[in-house]
Amino acid sequence: MPPFDSLLRDLIPQVVGSLVRRYGWFDACEDAAQDALLDATVQWRRDGVPDNPLGWLTTVAYRRLADRARSDIARRRREETVASLDSTRSSAAPGPDEPLRADRDDSLILLFLCCHPSLSPSSQLALTLRACGGLTTAQIARAFLVPETTMAQRISRAKQRIKAAGGRFELPPAAERTERLGVVLHVLYLIYNEGYASTVGPDLQHVELTREAIRLTRAVRRVLPEDPQVTGLLALMLLTDARRAARTDPDGNLIPLAEQDRGRWDSGAIEEGVALTTEALVRDPLGPYQLQAAIAALHAEAPRSEDTDWRQIVILYRLLEQVAPNPMVTLNHAIAVAMADGPDRGLALLSSLDEDTRLAGHHRLLAVRGHLLEMTGDHAAAHACYEEASRRTASLPERRYLESRAARVGGAGN
Known part of the structure; x- marks a missing residue:
């Protein structure tokens, strides 16, 4: 990845926004910004990043937009647009050394x-x-x-x-x-x-x-910065992403949360995520991202899997089901209940999803049921669930993992 890649990603939305605000054609402006991005990837690699990269990108994107308009001479409207662009060239496009106003980040x-x-x-x-x-x-x-x-x-x-x-390039009305x-x-x-x-x-x-x-x-x-759901979502992403390096072995095979080497978790991301979670939880209204971040923080702060505060996680899932009920929340709630109160209690909660058309037959429902059945010692039933789940997933790493679980409980049951 070029060293300026993240800089380009940060600047491109500002370039698109600047052009769309001025000229209004979202499709043409976005294409022009992409052209400028590609030009920058080539030229900045060769010559280095300019002193004012945002001004450089905006100028190049403007020129690409004007070129696109000129090339379509068959349409009178585009001809008129080219004339308009030419007449405003001096004021519309910032030069390479002219900074854009900070309050125009769109x-x-x-x-x-x-x-x-x-x-x-x-x-x-x-x-x-x-x-x-x-x-x-x-x-x-x-x-x-x-x-x-x-x-x-x-x-x-x-x-x-x-x-x-x-669609207009403006913030929606306050009501929306x-x-x-x-x-x-x-x-x-x-x-x-x-x-x-x-x-x-x-x-x-x-x-x-x-x-x-x-x-x-x-x-x-x-x-x-004051919106609790925005803060909660960022916290959730950071806390979850902190586990990324420990989620697979050298061959790319999935390692479940309970078996991960927590020493490989990103402590910096966890620290930031926990701080953001604390900040988000003290603000109203209480929403789904704050609650999911709080659950992720409890996992992140447990030194070992067996130290996880499952009872607190159960409480948070109950709140989450009230705030944003959906079958995936219930699925995860069932896992937490199984860890806190035993697999039979988790299986009882899981049975409520069998008639839910959004999740009935989904490979994750089958996989979780297999896991809870394995916890009860019913290896034959667990084996059947794991095998069926492996057939239904389109993810190859998940399929390999489920097949390995099926083989393990199959061997244990013999």
């Missing part, structure tokens, strides 16, 4: 636009990673294991849908802002989760995605 507005309610969740993810994360279409396609042409079409359709829906911020945070949460535990493919983790999710969440927190 990263949050750009995130709101990329998470426009007219888009599907998959389109929101892709567009956020490209426009706000600075990832190329090829990088995003690799992360989600789809052809580059498919991802390019998805991103292009997302831009057109925003345009058709009348809380709901739309919730969508933004959920998209960042999904990006992080896909990077931390990839749902498909040969790799357990896509570090590029987790890194971008954390970086973008930090950017949101810079704009909204």
Whole structure:
């Protein structure tokens, strides 16, 4: 990774925001910013980072935008736009040595636009990673294991849908802002989760995605430092990501939380995450990210797996089910109950999910049931659950792990 890679990722949303605010064409401005990013990757590697990298990127992106407009001479509207761009060249584009005003960082507005309610969740993810994360279409396609042409079409359709829906480059009205911020945070949460535990493919983790999710969440927190959910989400990401190095063995095989070498956890990320969790928990309203961060902090602060305060985690999951009920919360609640009060109690709670169409038959439900059955000593039933779960997951590391658990309990039952 070039030494200036993180700098480019931080600056690209500001470049896109600056252009979109001035000219309004989200699709063309985002493409121009991507062109500038590629130019910078080549030129900065050769010549070094300029004194004013943001001004350099904005100037190059402006010129690319003007070139794109000029090239479409068949359309009168674009011809008029070129004339307009030419007439405002001196005031519109900052020179390489002209700093942009700090109060014109439009990263949050750009995130709101990329998470426009007219888009599907998959389109929101892709567009956020490209426009706000600075990832190329090829990088995003690799992360989600789809052809580059498919991802390019998805991103292009997302831009057109925003345009058709009348999406404007401005913060939503105050009445909508809380709901739309919730969508933004959920998209960042999904990006992080896909990077931390990839749902498909040969790799357990896509570090590029987790890194971008954390970086973008930090950017949101810079704009909204008092929001407890933003702070809670950043804390949750840091506390979870602290375990990354210990989650796999040298062959890439998954190591469950209870068996991880806690000496390999990132103490710096844990310290920051715990501090952010404490800060978030004293602010209202109490929401799902604060509670999940509190659970992650209890895991992070336990010196050994057997020192984990499972009873406190059970209480937090009960609160989480009240604040944000969903089957995955109940699934994790059942694990906590099993650890605190015994596997039979956990299995009883797990049975409530059998009729939930959102999770019934999901490989994680089967895997957890197998784990709790193994704890009871019912190895035959555990073996059947592990085997079925391994057939249903699309993640190769998870499949190998579940197959190994099935083999272990199968041998124990013979």
